Amino acid sequence: MKTLIAGDSMPSFSLFDQYGEIFSSIAFKGRKLVIFFYPKDESAVCTKEACTFRDSFIEFSDEGAVVIGINSGTVQSHINFSSKNKLPYYLLSDPGNKVLKQFGIKDVLFMTGRETFLVGQDGKIEFTYRAFLSGDAHSKKMLEFLRTN
Numbered sequence: 001m002k003t004l005i006a007g008d009s010m011p012s013f014s015l016f017d018q019y020g021e022i023f024s025s026i027a028f029k030g031r032k033l034v035i036f037f038y039p040k041d042e043s044a045v046c047t048k049e050a051c052t053f054r055d056s057f058i059e060f061s062d063e064g065a066v067v068i069g070i071n072s073g074t075v076q077s078h079i080n081f082s083s084k085n086k087l088p089y090y091l092l093s094d095p096g097n098k099v100l101k102q103f104g105i106k107d108v109l110f111m112t113g114r115e116t117f118l119v120g121q122d123g124k125i126e127f128t129y130r131a132f133l134s135g136d137a138h139s140k141k142m143l144e145f146l147r148t149n
Contacts, residue, residue, distance in 0.1 A: 003104035003115070006126055010035075010119045011102040015070070015092040018078035023068075023092055032065040033119040034142050037100055038135065039111040041073045041081035041091075049114070049135025050087055056139045057088050063146040070094050071112065108132045118142055 004010070010033070014024045025033075036053065038046045053060075053067050060067050067089035073081070078091040094100055097112060105113040116138040118127040126149070129141040 003106065003128075004117065004125050005128060006124075008125045010117070010123050010125060011099070013099045013102065015094055015099060016075050017093075018075060018082045018091040020075050023090055028066055029123060030121050032063070032121055032146075033068060034060060034065045034116065035068045035070060035103075035119065036114075036116040036138055037070050037103065037105050037112065038114050039071060041071065041077045045114075045133060045135040046071075047081075047085065049138055050081070051085055052136040052139040053089065054085065054087050056143055059143055060139075060146070063143070065118070065142075065146060066090070068092060070099060072097050072100070114138070116142055118145060 012025050014022055017023045038049055040046050050069060057067060070092045072094050075093050078093055082091050100112055105115050107113060114132045115128060115130045117125055120126045127145045129138055131137050
């Protein structure tokens with residue numbers, strides 16, 4: 001499967017969020033989306049990544065972007081992770097990694113990959129960033145791109 005790159009259209013999807021509510025990407029058409037895929041709730045690098053997005057949440061909001069984290073964790077795992085770390089954005093449960101596969105994210109070692117996508121208001125990918133061991137760099141790279149483009 002080909003990894004989505006700048007210029008590609010974001011696939012539409014619906015997943016449950018950390019509160020058991022349906023999140024539909026179609027409902028966010030016309031909004032900027034920062035979608036980060038991460039391997040696992042509660043792992044060290046993933047927690048650092050999630051908390052870096054938390055710490056920059058207001059800056060993303062100021063840029064008009066909606067932040068969304070996605071992995072195969074359960075709704076219960078996401079609510080625990082979100083509550084424990086005070087995460088103010090959507091965490092979506094992607095059982096079977098269906099949406100991850102639609103974005104074409106490749107596995108790294110024995111885990112799913114870590115990649116972040118900026119989707120523009122037109123529904124097209126504007127920017128991507130991949131760094132498996134540098135979870136905290138994802139929010140920084142996305143903010144840099146948002147501010148300069």
